[in-house]
Amino acid sequence: GYHQAVKENRQLYNTLQELRGNIQVFCRIRPMFNEEAKCTIDYIGNDGSLMVIDPLKPQNTRKIFQFNRVFGPTATQDEVYKDTQALIRSVMDGYNVCIFAYGQTGSGKTHTMCGPSNGSSKDMGINYMALNDLFQISSIREDVKYEIRVQMVEIYNEQVRDLLAEDASNTKLEIRNCSSNVWLSLPDANVHLAQSTADVLNLMKLGEKNRAFSSTAMNHRSSRSHSVLTVHVHGKDISGSAIHSCLHLVDLAGSERVDKSEATGDRLKEAQHINKSLSCLGDVITALSQKNSHIPYRNSKLTQLLQNSLGGNAKMLMFAHVSPEADSYGETISTLKFAQRASTVELGAAHLNKESSEIRELKEQIDGLKKALAIKE
Numbered sequence: 001g002y003h004q005a006v007k008e009n010r011q012l013y014n015t016l017q018e019l020r021g022n023i024q025v026f027c028r029i030r031p032m033f034n035e036e037a038k039c040t041i042d043y044i045g046n047d048g049s050l051m052v053i054d055p056l057k058p059q060n061t062r063k064i065f066q067f068n069r070v071f072g073p074t075a076t077q078d079e080v081y082k083d084t085q086a087l088i089r090s091v092m093d094g095y096n097v098c099i100f101a102y103g104q105t106g107s108g109k110t111h112t113m114c115g116p117s118n119g120s121s122k123d124m125g126i127n128y129m130a131l132n133d134l135f136q137i138s139s140i141r142e143d144v145k146y147e148i149r150v151q152m153v154e155i156y157n158e159q160v161r162d163l164l165a166e167d168a169s170n171t172k173l174e175i176r177n178c179s180s181n182v183w184l185s186l187p188d189a190n191v192h193l194a195q196s197t198a199d200v201l202n203l204m205k206l207g208e209k210n211r212a213f214s215s216t217a218m219n220h221r222s223s224r225s226h227s228v229l230t231v232h233v234h235g236k237d238i239s240g241s242a243i244h245s246c247l248h249l250v251d252l253a254g255s256e257r258v259d260k261s262e263a264t265g266d267r268l269k270e271a272q273h274i275n276k277s278l279s280c281l282g283d284v285i286t287a288l289s290q291k292n293s294h295i296p297y298r299n300s301k302l303t304q305l306l307q308n309s310l311g312g313n314a315k316m317l318m319f320a321h322v323s324p325e326a327d328s329y330g331e332t333i334s335t336l337k338f339a340q341r342a343s344t345v346e347l348g349a350a351h352l353n354k355e356s357s358e359i360r361e362l363k364e365q366i367d368g369l370k371k372a373l374a375i376k377e
């Protein structure tokens, strides 16, 4: 009785949120690393609620948060993917989808998106599972012919770098603002056609290689940069209608506040840049949640790149990652508050990026006529 009611309640909440087109928020709590430490997570409801407490404060009051879903420390990658799958699959129907992982360094963002840090091929993350899924759909559906392309960039110190370029060290990319065509926002980025998950694994390896530094520098950099894997999907069905959609999979820089007081040189520059993009993301989300008329997308590379997804016509999902240890309490609360704010953002109705063959033909005619006119003039 009770559990059924809770379950139905959650389904209803999720359906309503989806109908309203809000940013969906899933919270994920990683396991404790230090068995001795006190834990800040007091209670996880199976209705997407979560109770947090500061065990080190005597007057410890409990704070309650509500999300679409909460994954506790024992949740597996498969369980997480299962709840993400429907959203990802809708890319194949022509919807744009953006999934991003938010949270302090060490809270499990890369674990969710890429998989375990030991590089084991078990427990693959959402990036791999998503592409695997898309290839499967592509092979099953005989009525549509799909092409799947992959692009990988990193934003570091407010510069966009192409991770799939031959020489990634000096390929800085310019963002072009293009309101309707999300896939054109980085016109110079390398986009690789992928035929199988093996191809994707190779591309991911190339991307990792291009990010490679000494391992400490690597950890440092990965916590300071945003990585964006974009999957472009083209589909043509037998009636001649075409879809063109994209899936952004974003592993954000660590959300922890960086102490600028002791930083000098490169570190200072970094501290100032980091999180320009991240604090800008916060500003954009606040502006969207308050329904402001001006949304400051142009203030950072990340928000410029994701402009069409943020508050636009894409479906969005945010993973809010938290570390359960007591000494992370402050960051945990700030992550959960950020996520709570994001969940109030209403998106535009998700737009189906599909054109019938008639419309395509008419557009081609118009283009042809325009050219003919231009030649006469």
Ligand code: ADP
Pocket (backbone or CB within 6 Å): 029, 030, 031, 073, 103, 104, 105, 106, 107, 108, 109, 110, 111, 112, 115, 116, 117, 118, 223, 254, 321
């Ligand atoms: P972030 O990318 O947020 O800095 P990581 O994903 O690198 O954090 O996670 C930090 C460490 O915790 C890694 O060693 C990772 O494998 C481990 N970890 C994170 N989340 C989980 C989880 N849900 N289950 C098991 N290990 C996890």
Ligand code: MG
Pocket (backbone or CB within 6 Å): 109, 110, 111, 222, 223, 251
């Ligand atoms: Mg990481």
